Amino acid sequence: MKFSRFYRSAAIASVAALALAACGSDDAAEGDNANNAGGDEAAAEVSGTLVGGGASSQEAAMTAWTSDITETYPDLTVNYDPVGSGSGREGFIAGQYSFAGSDSAMDSDEQEQACGSGSPFHVPSYISPVAVAFNLEGVDTLNMNPETIAKVFAGEITTWDDEEIAEQNEDVDLPSTDITVVHRSDDSGTTENFTDYLNGAAGDAWTWEASDAWPEDLTGESAQQTSGVVSLTTDTDGAITYADASQIGGLSTVAVGVGEDYVEYSAEAAASAVESAEEDPDSEGARVLDRSTEEEGVYPIVMISYHIFCDEYEDEGLVEQVKAFGNYVISEEGQAAAEESAGSAPISDTIRDEATERIEAISVAG
Known part of the structure; x- marks a missing residue:
């Protein structure tokens, strides 16, 4: 089996419907809050504007995510500039963006330049043919x-x-x-x-x-x-x-x-x-795909589009913004919003668990 290395307008009505469905019962609301960094008190503490940029492939899903997250975090605004994966990684390295969207993982040179004294990691967020x-x-x-x-x-x-x-x-x-x-x-x-x-x-x-x-x-x-x-x-x-x-x-x-x-x-x-x-052992959180598969029913021209974060940021407010957004995107609710608006495939529970552990470990630099 041959493996190769894998570096790398929204439907607002649908998003609203998902948000209403998520609020349909007290038990469901509690579960959603838990998935999104925990409860009314935590939501009230997350505020400000989080800025990211990168993959244009994520644009439809991102519109849903940035709109729907305000149901849980009303004081958090997420702005995303769909400039393309390469420009997104460049902006992330330069400090223009606090996170990057990318259809390929950062290479070793990019990883060395990013995040100051910290390190970047990849969260598979959007899976699409x-x-x-x-x-x-x-x-x-x-x-x-x-x-x-x-x-x-x-x-x-x-x-x-x-x-x-x-x-x-x-x-x-x-x-x-x-x-x-x-x-x-x-x-x-x-x-x-x-x-x-x-x-x-x-x-x-x-x-x-x-x-x-x-x-x-x-x-x-x-x-x-x-x-x-x-x-x-x-x-x-x-x-x-x-x-x-x-x-x-x-x-x-x-x-x-x-x-x-x-x-x-x-x-x-x-x-x-x-x-x-x-x-991928060389890019934390990234994956390696089998492009030459002959397995029945598999479509091999698939991309795993990532959100790239740092493992540390300069202040607590930014850390909380990143955690709130990162956890929302990979939650079942966030993945359902992307599937509804963009037709993407939800991430697996295994990928979600691994990503949650990395996101929750983000800390303040120094």
Whole structure:
């Protein structure tokens, strides 16, 4: 089994419904308060503005989280700037953000620069399939194995009626339309996840290493952030891209070859991939995914998007803000809000327990 290293508009009505459901009984309210750092007294003590930035893939979920958390912490405001994973990590290192959202873990150099005398750690907060999405009139879905996907994005397959695509889609009338590859122009954790998948699953059809920057020697159109590539693909007949599945809108999608079958993206299929992920020994809290799995029903192009925190902060108020927000996001309520607004897969109890222990250990520097 081959493993590769895994570095890396909201529905307000739905959020409100979740919040009301959470308040439906005294027992439920007590449980929710316990999950969110404990009770009315603790909630009253958490106030101010917590600022984060990073992965645009989390934008829909983040809108739900930052809105819904005020039900428990009315005096806490969380602002999040969806500037992309790379910029988010840079802002976190520079002290611009108190936490980063990132679709890939910090590398060793980034970890050494972050958090002053403390250390960063990763909390898996948002699990989502990365869709291979395309715009081709009259075609709603296509089957492609990893090698074919790699050849399309490498520019070796250039038209939609290419024999290699056609033989995997015998019942589809494929046009001779040129394929336009659309990729991210900014450093992106989504790009790193997608290229990590191609590197791990496509064999010799993909010769580039996993990276948050698209290979410079490959041609194609580019745009910034998830919304940018989705918009450009939507406006371009014959275009194909990769993006967080929650944000692809009306684009068609590829069912990915896994073993002898083809698997369409879904939250359940993404969660199946994460269940077997192991912890990365070099990046605390991050996970390692098996991109070349042949397990039935597993969708391997999945990303685990993280919230990156420091294990210590400069004052008690900031510590309490970070703990309140961090614990809310990984709570069952927080994960349900993300699933409702963005279609993400909830984290497992094991991941939640490990993350809670790390969050609760955050302390004041010095």
